[in-house]
Amino acid sequence: MRKIVKKSKVGDGVWEYELEAPLIAEASDPGQFVILRLHEKGERIPLTIADTSLEEGTITIVVQSAGKSTIELNQEYFEGEAIHDLAGPLGNPSEIEDYGTVALIGGGVGIALIYPIARALREAGNHVISIIGAQSADKLFFQDRIAEVSDEVIVTTDDGSAGREGFTSDALRDLLESENVEKSWAIGPVMMMKVCQEVAEEFDTELIVSLNTIMVDGTGMCGGCRVNINGETRFACVDGPEFPGSAVDFDLLAQRTEIYEEEEECALDEFLEGESK
C-alpha cells in the first residue's frame, strides 16, 4: 500500500499526487515511469514520474481523467488514503547533457512530463525553451513550475484562451525559424508528437519523443508495448520510453493505442453507472 501524501487539482480533470515512495524517489531519474494499481481488481497503469522529493520521500505523478482507472483515481482516492501497488522506476532515463539550446514541448498531461527533464537539462547548463500547450486555459497547469526551470516559456492553447492560439507544433516551427535549437523533446498525444517530428525534420534537428503505450508489466515481459523503431520491433518499456522521433512509426503507435477502445468504453460506462447509483 502506498500513501497519497498530497493530492491537488492542477487543471480541469488533471490532478497531481505525491505518493510515499522513498526508494523510488532516490532511484529514479527524469524520463522514467512507475506502474500503479489502485486496488485488488485494478489494472496496471504506467505513469511517468513528474517530480521527486528526497526530503519527503515522495514521487509526484500527474493524472488526467481519461479512462475508468484515471477517473476512479481522480474521483475516489483522497489525501491520506492509499493505493494498492506502486512499482518502479521503470524505463530508461532521459539522456541529460549540455547540448546548448534545447526545446521542451509538452502537450496536455505531457506538460508534467517535460518538467523534470527541463529541470535536469537546465542544471546541466542548457538554455531551455519550453513550449506548453493545452486545449484551453483551464486545462493548462504547471506554468509557474515550468517557468522556474526554463529560460523561455511559450504557452499555446487550441482555442486561444491562454497564450498564443494554435498548437505546440506551430510554436515549435516559429521557434526553429528564429533559434538554433540543438535538441528537442516532445511529450504528449501521439498526433502532437508526430507533427512536432515533421516540423523538426523540416529544420533537420533532433527530436526525442516519449511513448506512452499499452503495457501490462512494464519490464519487457508482455510485449504489448511493442513499437516500430527504424523498422524493428522494440519494447517501449525496456528499450524506451524515449526514442528519436525520426525512428518512430507513429501510425502504428496510434493504431496500437486503439486496441482496447471498446473495452475502455465498457469499463468506463460500468464505473459511471455504479457511481450514479
Add this chain to the structure above:
Amino acid sequence: MTVREKAVPMPQQDPSERVGNFDEVPLGYEREAALQEAERCLKCDPAPCIEGCPVGIDIPKFIDRIKREDFQASINTIKESNNLPAVCGRVCPQEEQCQEVCTLGENFEPVSIGRLERYAADWEREHGTVDNTVEDSRAGKIAIVGSGPAGLTAASDLRKLGYEVTVFEQFHQPGGVLVYGIPEFRLPNEVVEREVENLKAMGVEIETNTVVGRLFTVDDLLDGNRVEKHDAVFLGTGAGLPYFLDLPGENLNGIYSANEFLTRVNLMRAFKFPEYDTPVKIGGRVATVGGGNVAMDSARTALRLGADSSMVIYRRSEAQMPARDEEIQHAKEEGIDFRLLRNPTRFKGDDGRVEKVECVEMELGEPDESGRPRPVPKGGSEFDLPVDNVIIAIGNSPHPLVPRTTDGLETSDRGTIKASSRGRTSREGIWAGGDIVTGAATVIRAMGAGKTAASDIHKWLSNGETWK
C-alpha cells in the same frame, strides 16, 4: 497378489463443460482411487523413480504412507524434499521423470506418481496441519530475486535452515510464472497463494512491486547500500521476455505474445472483465503459433474466453511437439484444431487489425542441433488462414535486467546467467538457478536448482570456503 496393469484413471471435467469455465480439468483422486493406485507401487529398492525426480522425493515411502492411510506422514515425506507438492502434482512432466523410469512401466502403465502427489497435497489442504514455525537459528540474511518456483524453493529451504530470507518480486503478486503464466484450469492461483502463505508463516519476507535492477541493484543488496545488507543473493528471475516471429504484420492489432495474453487472463483476471479492470480482446477465430505447453495453455484459454474456434499452428509434427502429451490430449478433447507442419510467413490485415495468417507448408528434414528433424518450407505452398486473433507462443528469453545491472555477472550468448552445477555465478556471493540459467524449462527443474543453490549457500556461509 496381482498388480493392476492400468493406472486408476484421473476423473476430469467433461470437455464440453470445461471449455465454458476456468475450473481445473483433472479433478483429483478420491480417497479410494488413491488407495488403489498406491497399491500398484512395487516399492523397488533402490527406487529408480527417486533418481528420476529432480528434487529426489522418497517416492516409494510417500506412496506407502498413502497405502497405510497415514496421509499426514505421506505429505510430510514429500515435503522433506519438495516445498510445492500441490504445484508439482499438477504441472510436473512426470511422464518424462519419475514415471518414465518406474519399474512397473516396463510392462504396464507406470504408477501415477503425480496424481498421488497431488492427492497427498490436496489432502493436507483439507485435513492436514501445517507446522510453519521456524526459529531464527542462524546468523545470515539472504535475498532471493524472483518469486517463481526457483526462488520460492530456495527461500523455503534457507528459511528452514534458520536464515532470514527476503524474496523480491517485481509483480504485485508472488508466484512468478505459476501465477502469471499457467492458467487456472491447470494450476489455480489459489494453490500457489496457499504455498506463499505457508512461506510467510515460516517467516519469509516477501517484497512485491520491487524491480531489482531498477529500484536498487544486486550490489546494493550485498553492500547494504540503501537497503539492508545481505550475505548472499539467489537470482531466480526466470525467462520472461517473449520471442516474436519477426514477420511482416506482426504488430497488427489482435496479435498477442502468449505472455501478454496469459498475464492478462491469469494474473490480471481479465476473464472477469469488467469486474476486474484489465481487458483482453479475444474471439472469433484464434490461431496460436507454437507447440509447447504455453501454446496449449493459450489455445485452450482462448476457447474458454469464447473464441469460435481455436487452432494451433506448429511447424513440425505432433511427435516433435514439446508440450506434455496430457496437455495435447486435453487440447484435442476440447476441440483445438491442430494445423501441423505449417509455419506463418506473414500477417495480413487492413485497418490495422489482423485478418489473415499467411502460412507455408513444411516437411521434416535432417535432424538439427536439437536432435529433432528440421522443418523445411515447401516452396510455393503458401496459403492464407482467416483469423481474428493470433497468439505467439514460441518461447521466452531470459530476463535481462539483473545481468545488465550487475557488474561482472557473466552471461551466455543466449543471455542466460552462467552458473556452476551448484548455482554459483561468476560473482562471489551470488547464486542463480531456474530459467535464468537454463533458458525456458520446467517448474520442477527450477525448483531443483533452487534447492541445490540453497544447500550450497548454507555450505558456503557455514564453512567460509573460497568461491570457485
